Amino acid sequence: AQKVTQAQTEISVVEKEDVTLDCVYETRDTTYYLFWYKQPPSGELVFLIRRNSFDEQNEISGRYSWNFQKSTSSFNFTITASQVVDSAVYFCALSRGFQKLVFGTGTRLLVSP
Amino acid sequence: EPEVTQTPSHQVTQMGQEVILRCVPISNHLYFYWYRQILGQKVEFLVSFYNNEISEKSEIFDDQFSVERPDGSNFTLKIRSTKLEDSAMYFCASRAGQITDTQYFGPGTRLTVL
Numbered sequence: 001a002q003k004v005t006q007a008q009t010e011i012s013v014v015e016k017e018d019v020t021l022d023c024v025y026e027t028r029d030t031t032y033y034l035f036w037y038k039q040p041p042s043g044e045l046v047f048l049i050r051r052n053s054f055d056e057q058n059e060i061s062g063r064y065s066w067n068f069q070k071s072t073s074s075f076n077f078t079i080t081a082s083q084v085v086d087s088a089v090y091f092c093a094l095s096r097g098f099q100k101l102v103f104g105t106g107t108r109l110l111v112s113p
Numbered sequence: 114e115p116e117v118t119q120t121p122s123h124q125v126t127q128m129g130q131e132v133i134l135r136c137v138p139i140s141n142h143l144y145f146y147w148y149r150q151i152l153g154q155k156v157e158f159l160v161s162f163y164n165n166e167i168s169e170k171s172e173i174f175d176d177q178f179s180v181e182r183p184d185g186s187n188f189t190l191k192i193r194s195t196k197l198e199d200s201a202m203y204f205c206a207s208r209a210g211q212i213t214d215t216q217y218f219g220p221g222t223r224l225t226v227l
Contacts, residue, residue, distance in 0.1 A: 035215070045156070045204060045218040091156060098144060100158035100169060101206075101216060 002027045004094050006104035013082050013111055021077040021107045023092030029053075034068065034075045035093040035101065045091070051075060082111045115139045117219035119205050125225045126195055134190045134222045136205030145188045146206040146216060147180065149173070156204065162188065195226045 003026040013019045025034065036048040049059060051068050059066045063080045079086055089108045093101040118137045126132050138145050147159040160170045162180055179191045188207075192199055202223050206216040 044220045047215055047217060050215050100161055103156040105155045
């Protein structure tokens with residue numbers, strides 16, 4: 001069975017602080033895909049990144065970076081120099097490919113000015 | 114940029130009534146999904162649909178639920194007799210045909226059952 005754990009329920013930071021959101025996953029598959037989605041207060045789910053299990057290269061996109069480590073089954077997400085607009089719930093998710101996404105419980109990030 | 118659309122954005126219904134939630138997936142996508150999110154909780158998979166049939170469904174997707182792709186563009190979720198516990202945000206998602214493709218979500222329909 002697949003499982004995603006986001007142990008941090010809520011994180012509060014002050015603007016310009018760096019913050020890391022943790023994601024730990026469980027799967028028996030050798031090929032799988034990991035995702036991060038952002039859910040702002042307006043409620044929609046916004047795709048941020050997809051990672052394939054065979055590609056452990058870390059990725060940076062502007063202020064966002066992702067650290068994928070198969071050895072620890074983790075796919076952590078770091079926001080550098082956080083901004084108020086980053087306030088949202090962030091979900092980590094796992095899939096086998098064509099099949100469903102299995103979501104974690106989400107981490108609520110609150111960035112205050 | 115193409116996007117998944119959903120209507121209505123908010124539906125209020127009485128317990129026991131039937132509701133139909135509508136989705137228009139991205140036009141060249143082949144795989145379609147419904148998820149739900151009870152307020153404050155995680156996003157849960159309901160059903161996936163490919164080639165005009167259900168490819169996978171969760172335990173939540175019981176006989177009260179059905180999905181349909183009545184034409185080339187719409188993808189609907191029907192709840193036959195709503196219960197209070199069906200109150201949630203329902204998200205439609207679609208993806209293209211490659212295994213590496215991403216699921217893109219619509220803005221959601223908030224269903225409130227009174």
